[in-house]
Amino acid sequence: MPSNAVAAERMAALADRLRQIALRSGRQDLADRVAEARAALDDAEVQIVVVGQFKQGKSTLVNTLVSAPVCPVDDVIATSVPTVVRWGEQTSAALITELAGESQPIRAEIDPRRLREHVTEMSSDTGIFGNLHAEVTLPSPLLAEGLVFMDTPGVGRAQARVSTNLTLLPQADAALVVTDATQELTDPELAFLRQSAALCSRVTCIVSKIDLHHQWRSIVQADVEHLSAADIDVPVMVTSALLHEYALMDGDPTLREESRIDALTGYLRDVVKVEVIHERQGAVAREIDAVCELIAMSMQAEIGVLDDPSSSPEIVRDLKQAEETAENLTRRSARWQQTLSDGIGDLISDIEFDLRDRLREVGREAEQLIAASDPGKSWEDIGAWLADSVTQAVSDNFVWAHERSVHLAEVVAQHFSLDGRAAIPTLSLDGTDQALRAIGDLEFVQAGKLSLGQKVMIGLRGSYSGILMFGLMTTLAGLALVNPISLAAGLIVGGFAYRQDALQRLDQRRNEAKTAVRKLIDEAIFQVGKESRDRMNRIRRVLRDHFVTTAEEVKRSLAESIRVAQQGAALPPTQRDERAAQAAAELQEIRTLQARAREFLLLPAPIPQEQHAS
Ligand SMILES: Nc1nc2c(ncn2[C@@H]2O[C@H](COP(=O)(O)OP(=O)(O)OP(=O)(O)O)[C@@H](O)[C@H]2O)c(=O)[nH]1
Numbered sequence: 001m002p003s004n005a006v007a008a009e010r011m012a013a014l015a016d017r018l019r020q021i022a023l024r025s026g027r028q029d030l031a032d033r034v035a036e037a038r039a040a041l042d043d044a045e046v047q048i049v050v051v052g053q054f055k056q057g058k059s060t061l062v063n064t065l066v067s068a069p070v071c072p073v074d075d076v077i078a079t080s081v082p083t084v085v086r087w088g089e090q091t092s093a094a095l096i097t098e099l100a101g102e103s104q105p106i107r108a109e110i111d112p113r114r115l116r117e118h119v120t121e122m123s124s125d126t127g128i129f130g131n132l133h134a135e136v137t138l139p140s141p142l143l144a145e146g147l148v149f150m151d152t153p154g155v156g157r158a159q160a161r162v163s164t165n166l167t168l169l170p171q172a173d174a175a176l177v178v179t180d181a182t183q184e185l186t187d188p189e190l191a192f193l194r195q196s197a198a199l200c201s202r203v204t205c206i207v208s209k210i211d212l213h214h215q216w217r218s219i220v221q222a223d224v225e226h227l228s229a230a231d232i233d234v235p236v237m238v239t240s241a242l243l244h245e246y247a248l249m250d251g252d253p254t255l256r257e258e259s260r261i262d263a264l265t266g267y268l269r270d271v272v273k274v275e276v277i278h279e280r281q282g283a284v285a286r287e288i289d290a291v292c293e294l295i296a297m298s299m300q301a302e303i304g305v306l307d308d309p310s311s312s313p314e315i316v317r318d319l320k321q322a323e324e325t326a327e328n329l330t331r332r333s334a335r336w337q338q339t340l341s342d343g344i345g346d347l348i349s350d351i352e353f354d355l356r357d358r359l360r361e362v363g364r365e366a367e368q369l370i371a372a373s374d375p376g377k378s379w380e381d382i383g384a385w386l387a388d389s390v391t392q393a394v395s396d397n398f399v400w401a402h403e404r405s406v407h408l409a410e411v412v413a414q415h416f417s418l419d420g421r422a423a424i425p426t427l428s429l430d431g432t433d434q435a436l437r438a439i440g441d442l443e444f445v446q447a448g449k450l451s452l453g454q455k456v457m458i459g460l461r462g463s464y465s466g467i468l469m470f471g472l473m474t475t476l477a478g479l480a481l482v483n484p485i486s487l488a489a490g491l492i493v494g495g496f497a498y499r500q501d502a503l504q505r506l507d508q509r510r511n512e513a514k515t516a517v518r519k520l521i522d523e524a525i526f527q528v529g530k531e532s533r534d535r536m537n538r539i540r541r542v543l544r545d546h547f548v549t550t551a552e553e554v555k556r557s558l559a560e561s562i563r564v565a566q567q568g569a570a571l572p573p574t575q576r577d578e579r580a581a582q583a584a585a586e587l588q589e590i591r592t593l594q595a596r597a598r599e600f601l602l603l604p605a606p607i608p609q610e611q612h613a614s
């Protein structure tokens, strides 16, 4: 089985040859398409997000993997801004702010040693409302391999942050969900793992800090059982950043082995990266296959006419019919376009209904909690519970919306190819299988060709971008008024009158708390609902553009077929045979290229020399 590098070289050679053929056939559009696909072969970056609950050792893990103390680590102060760490000859750091409605993000270079001041809770609020993330470059060996890590704020502390973290998952190539060995996986962690696995196809659960617990093996065993009971199928690996650090200081190979960091590094490099690159090459192979098919179509028409000029009117008539079918595909009345419009409409209302349903339920439970306690005393607990529950509801809604959008894209693709049957021979509709792979709010900038999934990702950036948190926090801040009303009054007034008054005041506090909860729920429904509507409308645009472009490409290919068929029929008989032989040779070459691309699609990813996953 060829390694990724060998496969990339072969694929590049196929693409270059195909590009020449496309140019020779006068198809600049197809030549450009091939060139774009080929550029993806040079993209060696593999994006890995590191996520998990608060203080599980995410930043420490990133630092250990990249062998440098880039991400701030602290017992108390939490990471608050996602940080992307990628290879660079020089160490550098920058803060990137994406403002809503602005196409260009604002980039500010900062001193890498002062990153802590910008990406932790220590940072002062800039007052800017937008997506903020940091980018660091480092000359680290693992990063030189193309791995890019993203350290993220912990889930479960800073209220609705989880929804921001979830949006990072669909566009990442892989995710490491970190949980430490001090306790077994909790329910919120399991819920988060389940959501992660639904949004990202390569999730690994990392049990960190195994040095802290003699019994870490039984914790890991329990974690594996929890995962299997919850039907979450992700590999589990263990690490200790601390043991790794000691091993480096003492030059102790046994300790180093025990830290299991090298095993993780090897797994990321030899399994995860290899699979991701193989998948990317597969996308290029599908592009080559599709372009070969389009070019072969005109060649076949020409050969048919050259072989039997009397069949020319018939062939041209068929081609014209197919051209009309392709033309119809670009019209708004085409069935796939209807499927898309109706599907998006239904999705918008279903998602909103689901969101309303989930959030109203949270509101009802909160009101029960309020009715059963004195909000003056329990408000902080209720607030924390509320933030968690709203977050959970919004996250579940997000995951569900994501899955439904992917399904819709598949149905639209099916209808498109059914509608186009007469026009589209055996064209593979690349990208639609993994369409909508990403709904995210941070763009991992990638070189080369944008797949449909990536286009969607960029189109959708900005969704759920912490707006919920903003809304939530301001509403919660407004709840200060629920705090116990001055006790001073109670101190002077005594006895029965005071107790009566106290009851009344308790009622009043409860009412105020309930009103505040309702306001918060309404706010969340409004904000999240608006974002998901916008997101769906962007999905609609991206899908429509994708398929209309495909239909137009087919139309151009058919027009070209008609042209060469007519030209072939007009050739004097003496030249006809010569041209027929030439066209047959060209077709043969195209079919050989196509067969090679298809062969690649049947190959599994190259197996690493050594399996590192435990
Ligand atoms: N013993 C031990 N402690 C660790 C290990 N990894 C991290 N820690 C400690 O755990 C604490 C939290 O580590 P961080 O890396 O800041 O955790 P985090 O997940 O990034 O935290 P937030 O970003 O704030 O959510 C720090 O005190 C680390 O020193 C480990 O492998 N062993």
Ligand SMILES: [Mg+2]
Pocket (backbone or CB within 6 Å): 058, 059, 060, 072, 073, 078, 079, 151, 152, 153, 154
């Ligand atoms: Mg951190």
